[in-house]
Amino acid sequence: MEPILTVEQLGKSFKQTQIIQNISFQVHKGEIMAILGPNGAGKSTTIRNIMGIMYPDEGKVQFHNHPTGEIPRHKIGYLPEERGLYKNVNVMDMILYLAELKDYPLKKARERAMEFLVKLGLEGKEKVSVEELSKGMGQKVQFIGSIIHEPELLILDEPFSGLDPVSQEVFKKEIQELANQGTAILLSSHQMNMVEEVCDRLFMISHGQKVIYGSLEDVKNQYANFKCTIRGKNDAKMLEQLADVQRVERNGDVSVAYLAPDVHVPSWLRELPENLNIHELSIDRISLHEIFIDVATDRHLVQDSQEGGKGDAK
Numbered sequence: 581m582e583p584i585l586t587v588e589q590l591g592k593s594f595k596q597t598q599i600i601q602n603i604s605f606q607v608h609k610g611e612i613m614a615i616l617g618p619n620g621a622g623k624s625t626t627i628r629n630i631m632g633i634m635y636p637d638e639g640k641v642q643f644h645n646h647p648t649g650e651i652p653r654h655k656i657g658y659l660p661e662e663r664g665l666y667k668n669v670n671v672m673d674m675i676l677y678l679a680e681l682k683d684y685p686l687k688k689a690r691e692r693a694m695e696f697l698v699k700l701g702l703e704g705k706e707k708v709s710v711e712e713l714s715k716g717m718g719q720k721v722q723f724i725g726s727i728i729h730e731p732e733l734l735i736l737d738e739p740f741s742g743l744d745p746v747s748q749e750v751f752k753k754e755i756q757e758l759a760n761q762g763t764a765i766l767l768s769s770h771q772m773n774m775v776e777e778v779c780d781r782l783f784m785i786s787h788g789q790k791v792i793y794g795s796l797e798d799v800k801n802q803y804a805n806f807k808c809t810i811r812g813k814n815d816a817k818m819l820e821q822l823a824d825v826q827r828v829e830r831n832g833d834v835s836v837a838y839l840a841p842d843v844h845v846p847s848w849l850r851e852l853p854e855n856l857n858i859h860e861l862s863i864d865r866i867s868l869h870e871i872f873i874d875v876a877t878d879r880h881l882v883q884d885s886q887e888g889g890k891g892d893a894k
């Protein structure tokens with residue numbers, strides 16, 4: 581795997597408060613790397629340090645194939661968390677202006693702009709003034725602006741926020757296609773279902789520090805324990821006392837028992853008490869959404885200490 585970006589031991593403080601600490605990860609050619617974490621964890625600060633919008637107090641950012649310390653802006657695409665376009669220009673001129681800023685040939689930019697306007701359902705909007713666009717349409721135009729110059733690294737800060745489900749799917753497809761064509765993508769998002777569907781690897785920050793780093797598969801193998809959902813009138817206490825049950829959540833007649841790591845599911849099922857009331861029962865692995873909540877609420881630390889510490893996925 582060819583690294584495009586290496587972030588090494590990045591640290592940043594504001595007014596003596598350490599915001600991020602010892603942040604290290606790589607983004608490879610053709611992969612989608614998710615940077616995740618609760619509100620205020622330090623994702624945007626990390627991205628801003630990569631983009632040179634602010635400078636780290638410690639560590640370094642290296643763009644491979646470029647001299648050390650250089651930020652090759654014409655090779656980076658960036659969709660910032662704060663959306664914003666010039667209002668009194670038309671859509672095509674806006675996109676061409678952004679291409680020009682990156683020294684990208686205008687003829688090619690116009691062709692690519694048309695191609696993406698069609699793909700994102702904005703055909704015929706080329707001459708429409710940006711201020712007449714809806715929020716979602718504006719976001720699509722800004723997205724086109726971030727990829728118009730064929731960047732080798734694309735940084736997307738919350739690309740799905742504010743989009744309807746259909747537009748989210750369109751964005752998802754485009755992001756996957758760009759990765760298939762070799763673009764390295766660093767994506768920050770709170771939409772775990774989307775992250776689970778598109779990302780190859782993920783880096784999770786909590787309180788400014790790495791908590792998980794690894795491939796989606798490794799992370800799921802390591803952190804996605806099983807849960808057993810039972811519909812039927814049952815005493816939650818009885819379920820809590822079963823072997824290998826870490827906790828039980830209850831909603832009406834539905835109880836979800838979260839199982840310990842490495843539980844042998846067939847054996848666990850065999851041991852269920854005979855008087856258990858079962859209308860429906862299912863066994864699933866917890867989702868990335870649930871892993872995220874475990875991490876964000878430090879629940880995984882309890883789990884790690886019970887196991888003697890699992891460490892990172894990578």
Ligand SMILES: Nc1ncnc2c1ncn2[C@@H]1O[C@H](COP(=O)(O)OP(=O)(O)OP(=O)(O)O)[C@@H](O)[C@H]1O
Pocket residue numbers: 594599617618619620621622623624625626
């Ligand atoms: N310019 C700044 N001056 C002081 N503190 C800042 C500044 N920028 C960010 N912070 C603080 O740094 C912390 C991390 O903020 P950051 O925006 O990086 O988080 P985030 O993970 O992107 O959060 P969100 O998911 O809410 O966008 C927060 O506590 C924030 O208040």
